[in-house]
Amino acid sequence: MPENESPRQASTAPHTPTVTEHGSFTHAHCPCGWRGPARRSRDRARTDATEHASAAR
Ligand SMILES: [Zn+2]
Numbered sequence: 001m002p003e004n005e006s007p008r009q010a011s012t013a014p015h016t017p018t019v020t021e022h023g024s025f026t027h028a029h030c031p032c033g034w035r036g037p038a039r040r041s042r043d044r045a046r047t048d049a050t051e052h053a054s055a056a057r
Contacts, residue, residue, distance in 0.1 A: 015056045017049035028052065 017030040019042065028036035028049035034056070036048035 015053045017052050019045045019049055030056075032056070 015030050015032055015034075017028045017034070017036070019026055019028050021042070022038070025038040025040060026042045026045040027038045028045045030049070030052060034052055036045060036052065039045040039048070
């Protein structure tokens with residue numbers, strides 16, 4: 001039976017990046033270890049996070 005159909009594979013863990021503010025900068029980071037660049041705009045950081053979540057699949 002195909003193992004890649006298992007829903008419990010660690011390699012397919014969902015990316016759930018969060019956005020953190022540091023002073024006047026904001027950056028996104030993900031439990032997988034990915035970290036987005038520091039942005040002055042929170043919107044930008046969110047875009048980074050969204051792009052990572054969809055690109056890392
Ligand atoms: Zn990730």
